[in-house]
Amino acid sequence: MVSSMRRGRGARRLLLSLLLLAAWEAGSGQIHYSVPEEAKHGTFVGRIAQDLGLELAELVPRRFRVASKGREDLLEVNLQNGVLFVNSRIDREELCGRSAECSIHLEVIVDRPLQVFHVEVEVKDINDNPPVFPMTVKTIRFPESRLLDSRFPLEGAYDADIGVNALLSYKLSASEFFFLDVLTNDELSQSLSLVLGKSLDREETSQVNLSLVATDGGKPELTGTIQILIKVLDVNDNEPTFAQSIYKVQLLENAANGTLVVKLNASDADEGSNSEIVYSLSSGVSSTVQTTFKIDPNSGEIRTKGKLDYEETKTYEIQVIASDKGTPSMSGHCKISVKLVDVNDNTPEVSITSLSRSIQENAALGTVIALITVSDSDSGVNGQVICSLTSHVPFKLVSTFKNYYSLVLDSTLDREKVSAYDLVVTARDGGSPSLWAKASVSVEVADVNDNAPAFAQPEYTVFVKENNPPGCHIFTVSARDADAQENALVSYSLVERRVGERALSSYVSVHAESGKVYALQPLDHEELELLQFQVSARDAGVPPLGSNVTLQVFVLDENDNVPALLASRAGGSGGAVSELVPRSVGAGHVVTKVRAVDADSGYNAWLSYELQPAAGGARSPFRVGLYTGEISTTRALDEADAPLQRLLVLVKDHGEPALTATATVLVSLVESGQAQKASSRALEGTPGPQATLVDVNVYLIIAMCAVSSLLVLTLLLYTALRCSAPPTEVACGPGKATLVCSSAVGSWSYSQQRRQRVCSGEGPPKTDLMAFSPSLPQGPDSAEERQQLSEAEYSGKVSLLIFLARSRIVLFPYFFNDVC
Template identity: 85%
Template structure:
């Protein structure tokens, strides 16, 4: 068949293309070179293979672009969408190439239409992923203890699967006083290791030596490998002692006396001579406790106790015994002695108290848990069985909650004011024979609740205050006691407000809220207000608050602040002038005139006396005045020598301190008988009858004074007897209340503690004051008439002037010139009531 020229030309063209492709394939062999590190992750970029081969991305699929490899074709893959060569699976250089210096993956890239083959070489670069490895993890070397110094022992080094610098190894040996490491380098990749002995070995001192050899490669970071080198020091003695048993079992009671024989061990050695002479000892590996409790005789092998054995501390002991011969080198044998201790009842129970709920409220409900109690006993069996009891007669009990666990609970009501705390003793007793016991104490404090109101020592107090006191002066202190505690016992005081006449009580007195001190806010006036009665309230600070009241009776004592006033003459001065005519014929005792004076004060301050001032020039005065009557009378018969005009200066004084006075002038004109006013016979008779009546009155006064004095003496005797009986009875039960004696400017006053008769003042509740007054009189007059007048005045002083506030029950009081005594009974918080002094602020 003859081919046409066109077909021949097509054949030629195809042949030419084939030759060109072959030439291109030969020229492209190994034309691309990439590198990738081993252990790269899946998808790691390697190269743009399509672009580097000059292929269009769009023709990769139509031309059947594919990659073939002789070694593990699945390690790398090409993405046909972008023409990128990437890592498809894990690449291990050591697995691919071993320790070869060069390691590559050869790829063949084939495309069709026309058929072309490209060669691609991907170099796998080494990373430091393999640590050095020794042949064995532990290497045992046996050195006779007699080996000489500087003896060398070769060691096998480590190997590293990596290449290059990653496989360059360095070695280091742990510090040891016996051995050191010697390294000799043969070439770049070869090293020789030697273990060199630097110190003599002693098997009895050091039987084994542990060393650690560390190999480090040159990678970054470097990896290491280790091998433990165990050096055993060999004894030259070839036979060791042996025991007839490897384990001995012994039982001992605890608290066995010191030196008790535990057991005697025996070992034998088949050697002869000194190699068979055995020395016994306790193993150095045994605990320090074994060495403290036991000792062994090195010759006989007897083991004895040392010190005290305690079952609760250690129930058993494992004693390792070594039998060493005297050979060179010496060899040894071992045995173990198991010692079991038997318990005895030698430990007292232990009581532990926890979770204290203290203090406990005094109104806590029954069953309230106060504390948790646990008991224990270090003994065992019946010796460790414990029972608990409580102190009797206390408001608590024990409730068992679990074995050896109890709750201390409230069993009856509490009252802090009776018992503020309890000492609860918990006693634990074991079941041993004889039994042992232990105790623990719980101090249970009872917390207060506000269930007690403040209480005053007395329901009322009587206070004596001098009038004209300074404003704000302290007159008394009230004190209430509260049986509660802390804020429940903090008492504050206040006045119970009321009206005193037209004014409020608070305008007269005030009370300090904390101290209870009562102050007079203004000067008091006895002539205006003799008695001020009011109440003070005391309240505690509890919630709710409780309180009580006390009554204070404040008696305003008189002071001598009013001068005498002559009746009908005014307040004194030059205007107090009286003119009288006296006949020269009158005899002694003739009454010229009688002056009367009054004093607004009371008591001694209102008791007045009269006296005439001496005449001028020392002239003999024929007149005198009654000391307490104010009657001016003649002392003798008048004669012609007496001056016709007499000027008498009369001085009226009270008995206060200081003395206040008033004066009056009596002008007496002496006239002859014919000039004197005539007195009728009837007037004379009236004067005579008046004088007789005065004499009768004086007699009655004397009788009354005697009767009152007798009654007073009898009262004193009865009172003294009663007082002695009360003191003796009080002495049997406790000390009595003290009686305070205080000075007063008005005389001696007495306030009886035994309230037998009650008298009423003009204001407030009835009073119970028992008073009497006995003044000390000045030197009495010389004449009978003056003594009679003095007796009259004494009676008035004793009975009339001091009948204050309608008093019916009288106590004896005494007054002298130098000292004035006020006795009042009734203590207030450890202090007795006393009169207020002006300087008591």
């Protein structure tokens, strides 16, 4: 018996060493404190702020706080000195039961920047629970016929403490008949037996009173006592016996109700009713065993009744009594040790603590967004949990401690591409088959003003008719900002500059919200042909971002200027012109020339001359060149012609509607001698016709070369702009352009095809595109008409040179007879 007790003490010491080693290994890698249970309020645990490397002054500003899963009021931190102390009563048995390890896991969180620390506080057991027997008095009926060394099993005491504090030793009161035998099995549990050391004689001793004292290993020692009353019986002197005193059974926790645990078969050496055995559970078994197992009194089969759960109870000890039907009845005892085998029947649990539901798109990598805790009630591999995150997202999970993770930013964000993320955290255990659980967290990406307003194109071309009404809407600019809310709120303004002597804002304005551009006053083509300016777009972000767009506003000409007469070579301006013509001149003699100009441009400045019919319907011997303004004779003069011819010349432009002016020419028919004298006087200060013709031809050659070069440049520019420029808006634009083809009189015209492309935005027009074709009439009727047309063509060339000097870019296909 002594050797058995020594072996039990050695096993206890080995168990204690293993427990201490496991506790040390579990605490490595984190801050570890220990505190005895039942410690008073305010008991010092540890200088947590100092051990974490935190300054006392920054505890409050950085929102130092401690969180504990389950019981949050047991421990507290003094923010003044950084000391962790006991806040309320800690009962280890209530907190961890009989678990060998008992710790309180704390999460220490500080902000600015966010840091999470893990602290483990081990609750040490104290000897605060005495050994307790199932009952205070136990009555045993002992036949007198029992042989020496007969054994009667006793139920040991229960101690709620652990370790040394729960290591029990027993002492039996002195008796001449009985002694106590204590066996320590491989389960580190003890089996008590009351052994008969001396034969009983009921006639001498009918009852024996014993006292059994259980003492734990704590300091100070605590004890528990049970009174044993042994009644000596006569007659039936053989009790039922089992094949073994302890049966070990393993059972899956998911075993169905009614599963056979073990079938007992006790034997009795007696005969008859003294050998008939009835099985029953000991009265000392716990209520948990009684509700979980049942025994058949006749067959000895023990079966489950109810649900088993490894996570609630891992082992059961069932005390069974086999009683015979003798008188008095005798009984035998055995113990069934049932171990439950864990199966993977618990799904992992995921808990997400979101620190921020939104994150700015310019947040730094590694920013913590949420804290994630996973757990699994299963044990071993079945309780090992691995976490994973939705793939292809700019976030990742970082393991901080065991089953604790942080959701952090892993790559840059762009709200304009993705404004929100729905993340799914999957926790999967290591069981077979594996179980998993999912939890979702939504992260919104907050906008940052990182996009400037952008226009569809850098430059727009706008056409506006002159003489527009004040406040006319000529164009609308629009910029788009990819940001959100106030960062995308765009306002427009003019980039102020000087236009000549005046400010740009006196010509145009832009609405700050809509981007509509208005002409503040009527525009005059003759004063301002091109108005180029910039409009700025700015968002409302902080700081604001912006961009500019260029507007080219071409002021299109309208026919708002009347032709103006110039002084003729015979003198006079705006009034009657007097000329002397000898009666001897023939047909085609040039009398004089009417000159006029028009302040307009293009088609509106193209002038034609007409001779109004004479009064009375008489046919005049004179005609005027349609485009030259030269007045010449149509036939030879005779005596029948009136000596004074009054010619009324109508000068008309080609605008819509056409504007006109009139010139009066008085022609006096005189004899040849008088005409020569008048001509001599008139030509004394006038260069000869041959010299004038030479000068005109030189100018014509120079103009043709310049215009040809400009033609090639214009065609190249037109082709490039047609292929590259997007469409533009035309506001307050002119009416439909007219295509005038070459005819008997020739024409100035806008190119219809070119005009449409300019108006639709094929390319920003920089010049007026004009065409002139002084074509000859088809098939002149007489040599006289051909001579007159030749003179008209010559005068037309001179007029063309005057027009070229006033126009910006002119196409002059003089070498072709046809345009259309």
